Amino acid sequence: MAGSRSFLSRLRDGDEIARLVTFLFAASVVLITVLLVYELWIDSALPRQKFGLHFFVTTVWDPVLDQYGALPFVYGTLVTSAVALLIAVPLGIGASIFLAELAPARISDTLQFFIDLLAAVPSVIYGLLGIFIVVPIMREVIYPVLNKPLGFLPIFKGPSYGVGFLTAGIVLAIMVIPYIISVSREVLLSVPRDQREAALALGSTRWESTWKVVVPFAKTGIMGSVFLALARALGETMAVTMVIGNTPQIAASLFAPGYSIAAVIANEFTEATGDLYLQSLIELGLVLFLLTFVLNGMARLLIIVTTQKGSKVTN
Amino acid sequence: MRRTGLLVVAALALGAMVWAQDTLLINGAGATFPYPIYSKWFDVYHQKNAKLQFNYQSVGSGAGIKQVTEGTVDFGATDGPMNEEQSKAFQDKRGSGILHFPTVLGGVVPTYNVPGVSAALNFTPEALAGIYLGKITKWNDPAIAGANQGVNLPAQDIVVVHRSDGSGTTYCWTDYLSKISEEWKSKVNKSTSVNWPVGLGGKGNEGVTGLVKQTPNSIGYVELIYAVQNNIPYGAVKNSSGNFVKADLASVSAAAAGAAKDMPDDFRVSITNAPGKTAYPIATFTWLLVPSKIQDGAKRDAIKGFLKWMLADGQGYAEALSYAKLPKEVIEKEKKAIDKVQ
Numbered sequence: 001m002a003g004s005r006s007f008l009s010r011l012r013d014g015d016e017i018a019r020l021v022t023f024l025f026a027a028s029v030v031l032i033t034v035l036l037v038y039e040l041w042i043d044s045a046l047p048r049q050k051f052g053l054h055f056f057v058t059t060v061w062d063p064v065l066d067q068y069g070a071l072p073f074v075y076g077t078l079v080t081s082a083v084a085l086l087i088a089v090p091l092g093i094g095a096s097i098f099l100a101e102l103a104p105a106r107i108s109d110t111l112q113f114f115i116d117l118l119a120a121v122p123s124v125i126y127g128l129l130g131i132f133i134v135v136p137i138m139r140e141v142i143y144p145v146l147n148k149p150l151g152f153l154p155i156f157k158g159p160s161y162g163v164g165f166l167t168a169g170i171v172l173a174i175m176v177i178p179y180i181i182s183v184s185r186e187v188l189l190s191v192p193r194d195q196r197e198a199a200l201a202l203g204s205t206r207w208e209s210t211w212k213v214v215v216p217f218a219k220t221g222i223m224g225s226v227f228l229a230l231a232r233a234l235g236e237t238m239a240v241t242m243v244i245g246n247t248p249q250i251a252a253s254l255f256a257p258g259y260s261i262a263a264v265i266a267n268e269f270t271e272a273t274g275d276l277y278l279q280s281l282i283e284l285g286l287v288l289f290l291l292t293f294v295l296n297g298m299a300r301l302l303i304i305v306t307t308q309k310g311s312k313v314t315n
Numbered sequence: 316m317r318r319t320g321l322l323v324v325a326a327l328a329l330g331a332m333v334w335a336q337d338t339l340l341i342n343g344a345g346a347t348f349p350y351p352i353y354s355k356w357f358d359v360y361h362q363k364n365a366k367l368q369f370n371y372q373s374v375g376s377g378a379g380i381k382q383v384t385e386g387t388v389d390f391g392a393t394d395g396p397m398n399e400e401q402s403k404a405f406q407d408k409r410g411s412g413i414l415h416f417p418t419v420l421g422g423v424v425p426t427y428n429v430p431g432v433s434a435a436l437n438f439t440p441e442a443l444a445g446i447y448l449g450k451i452t453k454w455n456d457p458a459i460a461g462a463n464q465g466v467n468l469p470a471q472d473i474v475v476v477h478r479s480d481g482s483g484t485t486y487c488w489t490d491y492l493s494k495i496s497e498e499w500k501s502k503v504n505k506s507t508s509v510n511w512p513v514g515l516g517g518k519g520n521e522g523v524t525g526l527v528k529q530t531p532n533s534i535g536y537v538e539l540i541y542a543v544q545n546n547i548p549y550g551a552v553k554n555s556s557g558n559f560v561k562a563d564l565a566s567v568s569a570a571a572a573g574a575a576k577d578m579p580d581d582f583r584v585s586i587t588n589a590p591g592k593t594a595y596p597i598a599t600f601t602w603l604l605v606p607s608k609i610q611d612g613a614k615r616d617a618i619k620g621f622l623k624w625m626l627a628d629g630q631g632y633a634e635a636l637s638y639a640k641l642p643k644e645v646i647e648k649e650k651k652a653i654d655k656v657q
Contacts, residue, residue, distance in 0.1 A: 062510035063481075064503070131525050139530075161474055161515055161530055246479035246516025257515050263479075267518060270375035271481020271507040273401065 037289065044283035046276050055283060061248045063268070068280035070287050072248040076165065076258035077291065080240060081233040083169025083254065084176055089226055091173075092180025096222075099181065100188035101210045112185065119178035127242035130171040135162035135243060138170075143255060154252040161245065166254035168244040172236055176229035183228060187221030188214060220303055227299045234292055237262040261288040337366055339613055344372040345379020345392030348483050348538060349601045352419055352636050353392070356629050360621055367617050376483050377507060383604050384408055389614055391604035394421075394483020395490070395507060396583035411608035414655055415582040416622060417600040419630075420571050420639035422539035422562040423487045424549035424597070428527050429454055431469060436550040437462040437559045440588075440596070443552070444496035446473055446534060448503075449513035454532060462553070469532065476526045476535035479516025481507040487599040488536050491587035495596075539567065540637040554596040555588050566595035567639040575644040582649070598639075607655055615656060622653050 010016040047055060047068060058069025099108045139162035150156045191214045199209035215222070245257020246267065261284050272278045343353075350373035357369035374382070376393035383391030384405045396415055397405070405413045425438055442458045445451035451458050455468040478485045489505040503509050515530075517523035520541040527535040539562045542549050551561040560566050573591030578584055588596045605622070609615035626646050633640045641649075 060510065063508045064506045064510065067510075131529065135529055159472065163515060163526070241479065241518055242522065246518070247511070247514065259516075267480040267516070268508050271377035273377040273380055273507070 037286075040282060040286040040289060044279045044286055047280040047283045050276065051280075055280075056287070059248070059250060061264075063272070063274075063277050066274065066276050068276070068283075070261070070284055072250050073259055073261045073264050073284060074287060074291065075250045076168075076244065076248075076260040077234060077262070077288070079165050079254075079258065080168040080172055080244065080260060081230060083166060084172035084233045085226065085230060087170065087173035088177045088180055088229060092177045092225070092229070093184055093222060095177075096181045096184035096188060096225075097210060097215065100185045101214060102206075108185075112182070115178045115181050119182060123175065123236060123239040124242075126171055126175050127239035129174075130167065130239060130243035134167055134171055138162050138164075138167050142166075147255070155254050158251075158253040158255055160255040161257060163243050163245040164253075164255050164257045165244070165251075168240050168258070168260070169254070171239050171243050172233045175236065175239060176232050179229045179232060180225045183225035184218070184222045187218045187225070190221075191217045220307060223299065223303055227296060230295060230299070231292060234295070235262055235288065237266045241266060261285075261291075338368050339366060339617055340368050340370060341390070341614055341617055342370050342372075342388045343379075343390040343392060343603075344374050344382045344388045345604070346376045346394045346483055346601055347373040348394050348421055348540075349392065349419060349638070351540075352633060352638050355632050355636060356621075356625060359632070360624060360629075363624075364617075364620075367621075369621065375481065376486075377481055380604065383413070383606070389609070390606075390618060392418075392602065393604060394599060394601050395486035396585075396602060397604065405606075409606060409608075411606055414605045414607050414652065415602040416605060416649055416652070417582050417602055417641060417645060418625060419633050419641065420567050420586075420598055420600055421487075422567040422570075422595055422598045422639070423484055423491075423536050424539050424542050424562045425534060425536055425552065426524065426527055426542060426547050426549045427534040428531060429469065429471075430531050432466060434463075434466050435548065435561065436466065437553065438550050439553045440495035444492050444499050446475060447477075447492060447512070447514070448496070448499060449475070462559070471532040474530050474533035475511075475514030476517055476523050476530070476533050477511050477514050478519070478523060478536075480518050480522075482519075483507065483599070483601070484520070484536070484538050485509065487587065487597060490585050490599070491597045494585075494588045539563075543637050552596050554592075554594050555590055556592045556594075558592060560593060560595045562595045562597070564634055564637070564639045566593055567598045568642060570594035570596065570598040571600065571639070571645060572642040575642050575648075578645060578648060580652070582645075582652070605656055608657055619653050619656055622656075623650070626650055 007016065051068065055068065055070050056074070057071055059071050060067045060069050061072070099111055103111070139160050143160035146156045147160070195213050195217055196209050199213040204212065240260050241263035244260060244263060246259055246263060247257040248259045248264070249256070251258065265281050265284055269281055272281055350371070353371050357371055361368055376395060379391040379393055380397055380401055382388045384401070386409060397413060402413060425443065427436060439458065439462050442451060442462065445458055452472055453470055454473055455470045460468050486505060486507045489503065489509050492503070493500040493505045503512065515526055517526040517535065520537045523535040523537055524541070524545065524547055527533045537547065541547070549562070551559040554560050569591050570586050570589040573589040573594045574584055574586040582602065584600070586598050586600065589598070605618060609618065626641070626649055630640045630646070
């Protein structure tokens, strides 16, 4: 019986208490998530009964006639997040490779300090930055540059008000880049030295060892940073509502104004009178939760699939 | 060490209990628009009556109606009167009626940014409805130019800006548009949030102002007080007598006086497009919502006492904060209505 002490003695030593307490902390995460979904589900009973799945495919949002459809908001959320990632992922990963692999330690650490600072800036500040700097630049510089030669493409068609999908995407990109850089840099730095040395010993250049050995090794972690950025972009409220134009419509043009789920909830929740109106906003919250859940799930799948493929190739 | 800690806690608890016994706390919640004057009133009233403490959360009219209906606050406040459905919900839940008490008045003004135009523009009701319906799309449209002889309006597209958050300001604006345009009434109607036919949304007065300032050839609407305090230029609107009136405290009060004659007993009245030569047409009362039955006698007396003071001395604080005062006729009528609170 050596080694397996009685429950009481383990309790007295504190091991069992520590296990229980930390278990409770861990369990609370699950509990909070379950409660969240439960509350969102219960409090959105009216629109779920009245609209059913139509809620997801109709485009009218009319508080006067009590007609609610989520599609324009879902569309706006997805488009702005996609634009943000398209800009932020190459920039962020490029910067993190420089900081982790190429820059001298002193420069890397100094820059990291600034990046952490950027990550801590409240989103309303980014919103203000968007209104006063990005919006005018958008209208007077980026719009003419893109619209004149590429205006025949649906995504660059139409007039620009300065606010819209693209502006919101750019502001979101600025907001999520620090997350991508910060996490990716840490992951790259934690790649074992042996990997680099082995690549160099085989005669590869510095860049070859970085791009073909270190980055693939850190791929899972880098993807993790991208999903963190995506989650942040999907749920961002304040900065988006300040620059997206708050118009519930589905437009192909990135210059057109739109609306996002988080923004409409923040805008209309306080003044929502009538149960159906309020519960429709809550159902939008549920939709946002589902969206995050599905995208995260797809991301996990992607990681699993690509890492398996990677290992097959190396075998 | 432990004992002193206990003593401190005990002393604090005792202090809190004494304070709680001495001070009657009355909670209210609702409209953000009258928040500056309400907080001034409650502050002054507390100084005069040290044992009464009014606590007001400016959470928005909709939330105010909801909270007073749920009974989580003692009184509510709103920029748009409660509709039949809401009054019925209150009756069902609380077993008594809800009373509306007008406190002060506000106005909503059209603000714009047209490069090259520095004169104050005149807007006809047809022009405002046409612009917000998306039917008038150019600044040099005859409907706008006709009322602005001598102003060189550009042939540019109008960018329409409205509030994106639910708001009493939007209620007042859409209430006005519903009165002057049949098409608006049938297509959009009035509410704190509506399904806008055109336009960009800005969050709050500051959001609308920001978008209008940033976007050439745009038009938006903001509260009169916000426009005055921030020196935002705004246009005049043609009233029901055919005069172009620029909003100020006098013209907003005139709108209330015009409506006072036909004031219903429950004070739930819209004063947009009110009669009167000098009346500004886009104006509104803002109301306190008080249950007609208050069980707690001390609270009932405190609220009634405050209402009386608000109608007398309280009105004196309004104009310094850019709110229009209630007309005399309304004050007299309200004084009688206070007795309905039981």
